Amino acid sequence: MSADDLRAEFLQRLNTVFCDVFEDDDIVITEETTAEDIDEWDSLMHITLVISVESEFGMKMKAAEVGKLANVGALIDILVERA
């Protein structure tokens, strides 16, 4: 699988997690999506989101990574690195 394919697959899986966490089946995320773009994405929901991502991908974030996710692309960077 090429690097781009992997990113695309992760984006798709993340999209499902986002829909679940924010309870909105219409959410469509891109690598550029940030907390600004989703109304309910505050610091509290951020934790829920990250934990849900950890469950979906079976991985653990580093302490420093949890807070430094500027956008969805940054999240995928970490997932790709751990894949």
Add this chain to the structure above:
Amino acid sequence: MKDIRAKLERGEFAEARSDLLARLDPEADFATQYKLARLMRRIPAAEFGLRPLRVAILPTSTVDQFAEILRLYLARDGFDAEFFIAEFDTVYQTALDPDSALYAFEPDLIWIFTNHRDLGLEPSADPSIEAARRMVEDAVERSDGLVQAIRRHSTAQIIRNNADRPLERVFGNLTAAVPCSHGALLARFNLRLAESSLPGTHVFDLGYLADWIGLGKWHDEAYWYHSKHAFGLNAVGRVAHAAARFIRGLKGLAYKCLVVDLDNTLWGGVIGDDGIEGVRLGEGDAEGEAFLAFQRYLKALKERGVILAVCSKNDPEIAEEAVRDHPAMVLTLGDFAVFACSWSNKADTIRAIAEALEIGLDSMVFVDDNPVERAQVRGELPMVAVPELPDDPALYVRTLDGQLYFEAAVFSEEDKARGRMYRDNAQRNQWKGQFSDIDGFLRDLAMEADVGDIDARHLPRVSQLINKSNQFHLTTTRYSESQLTDMLRDPAYEGMWFKLRDRFGDNGLVSAVLLNKRDDVIEVDTWVMSCRVLSRGMEDFIHNAMVATARESNAHVLRGRYIPTKKNNLVADLYGRLGWDFLGEDDGAFVWELPLHAAVLRENHIKRAGQ
């Protein structure tokens, strides 16, 4: 979860709530807990009689996610909770300020939510035991002082946490031996905190939960450093479950009575069929020891004041004899406030037990190995707690204990005497005939039966069933496999087996019938059935199958015999119930006939497989 959401959207809240409760699992990960919590929020609390509960948390860590999940488990346990969460690390300021938002919130419950990090028990330079004692006394006094400060402004019940154990041990295996080690200080603190009994104040055993989860999972450093979560978020479900049960107990709503089944719940096997020598209970056998351990656990619950009762589909005399005479029984007849054995449906029996004991159904727990019985009781009596029981009896104790049904604010003298008190009050076996919607239940079971001729493949199980059955066995016959083979070669004999499936799974081959044709009379030589599927319409289904077979062979009459034994009283009137005519006694047997021209097919809720 999609189906729960769909039910919510259609406004089917009762179904959505019962599905949701069935999905609840304290061990599930945080993402799952969180989704269920969000769904639960959409169910109107008032429709289910949930009691409003105002919970204030004064935390030294981030508890927002925990509160969300706690709200879910409180909804399970009958509360509509509203939360006030004090700003992170402002415990003292909030508690000491009479004008703080805490008191304006008028909480029913104030929870000082600490963990091992903030008790001021850092290892000191002075390693003596006196210094350790002093430090611990100071820590307990600080905690007591905080409680007293809150007490000046609020009558709320107060909960405080004891300490979870840290993961790291500087002293390793010496930890407990070195009084000033962190671990030793915390252990001492937990003991002292438990002894400090301030009125209306209760200790939540956070330390036990950390151990239960396993310290390696409990501690999640990434989330401590990133967002000050005191424990791993995947442990949140377990903590919320334990907290909700604890709060239920503090509010005086704890479960009081444990109703247990007998066969395969207190011992392995079926007493009516296997007999006292045949059931598995006692030392020397893995399963027997597991049942023994479960009985010991129940006995200990009874000693602490939980009322025990029996609800079993059994012949009362056989069941009582087993409890009285089995050499390995731990529980005695005297341990049970009510000993209810009958063949009526269990929801009715449990209702009658509640009436006899004069306690509410919402204070009852029902433990039964049979998923069909559990579903019937859940469906009829949603207020009764019915835990899922694992297949392996070795896990019964863990399962029941893990439900934390019997949390209470105090342990008193009355608790110890309670079991006997209730037994004296209860009038045994005086059941009032309230009838539940058994038809609706049977329809929901989606039962499907299969019928076939007894062939070589089915011979072993048929022979086993004939030779093992005592209760549902009309003619006391016993046939080995080779005898059966010979009989079935004879064209005068016809053998049928019956299998039953329902939405809980496959019950397997549950009944067998041997028919013997003589001229135009077909006699039921043998009819055996597993008592597990009794009262579900299987008798009617088999009656219909026999009628059909008899008609095909141009017989005019079906004849059935009942030979009474000590154990088969259950089927004494079976043919009568099925509408056959009683002819009279013949050599110790009661004889019944069904003229086929007048035979009526009996209604039931069992579909024939493949039709």
